[in-house]
Every structure is written in C-alpha cells, then in structure tokens.
Amino acid sequence: MRLATPRVNLSESLTSVPGLQVQNRQNYAQDLQISIRGFGSRSAFGVRGIRLYVDGIPATMPDGQGQISNIDINSIQDVEVLRGPFSALYGNASGGVINVTTETGRQPPTLEASSYYGSYGSWRYGLKATGAMGDGTQPGDVDYTVSTTRFTTHGYRDHSGARKNLANAKLGVRLDDCQ
Secondary structure (H helix, E strand, O other): OOOOOOOOOOHHHHOOOOOEEEEOOOOOOOOOEEEEOOEOOOOOOOEOOEEEEEOOEEOEOOOOOEOHHHOOHHHEEEEEEEEOOOHHHHOOOOOEEEEEEEOOOOOOOEEEEEEEEOHHHOEEEEEEEEEEEOOOOOOOOEEEEEEEEEEEEOOOOOOOOEEEEEEEEEEEEOOOOOO
C-alpha cells in the first residue's frame, strides 16, 4: 500500500494487483465486489469464492461471503493477494486469498492523526495509537494498536451521501519463550 495516498477503503490499493477486479468502489450502499481471475464475479454482493484473513483470523463468513470494506485501512501494515486455489492452506479458497496484516505496536508509543478532504464534501479522518510495554522478547511483554476512522461524503448525486465509522484494536501479549 502506498503511504500518504488518500484512500477511502482497501479497494484503492488493490486495483493495481494483476488479475484482481474491484467493482462498486464508490457505491457506499453496497459492499465491494472483488473477483480474482473471474472467481467471485457472479456474486451479487460482497466477496464469494475468495477467502479474507485479517491477522490470520478468517474474515469470511461460513457461507463464503466476506466484506472487505469493514477493514480499517488506517492500521494496515501489509496486504498479500494469493491468486488461485489455496484450499489446502486456507480452506474454501477456490479463487484466491486476501491476507491483511495490521500493525504491531512498538516502542516508543506513537499517536498519529490523518485527514483527507476531497470533492463533493468527501472527508476522511482518523486517529491511531501504537505502542509497547517491553521489547517483545520477554514473557509478559505487551504491544497494542488502536485505530479509528470516519468517512463522510455528500455524494455526486442527490441522496448519495454516506457515512462510515470504523475501529480496530489489536493487543499482543508474549506468553513464554517458545513462541
């Protein structure tokens, strides 16, 4: 993902991935439709046939549907797109896998604020706090990342305004030396 680039959701960063197509990017009434090499393209809404993971935790519902617009982009560290069948590693993933890793807090503690303003009253602002107690090598060391984002727009047409609030919290605790 390109830092310091205004983004509303993860789709702005995924459009440059070969073989991946994102639809409904500016239709805030519906979720994004993502297809990888044709898988998921027949889905009326959401993401089907493609597994979503955030920090190794499945973000795909048991029926195979996932909502990528619910991932807070303010705290993303890395996005990995695996094209093709990965059922052996990730379960029902005939089309591919989108694996999102969020930031892990480190010392010293930081507090970041961001704000982007665009056409038609579009405005996104967020706040993120990261930090750690300890250096991550000893049992009992703790790291944290807390992020919140708000997006509002009046929209291009009448009655096309939208508002979205997202929050993400990640807490890590080192339990012992065997991790």
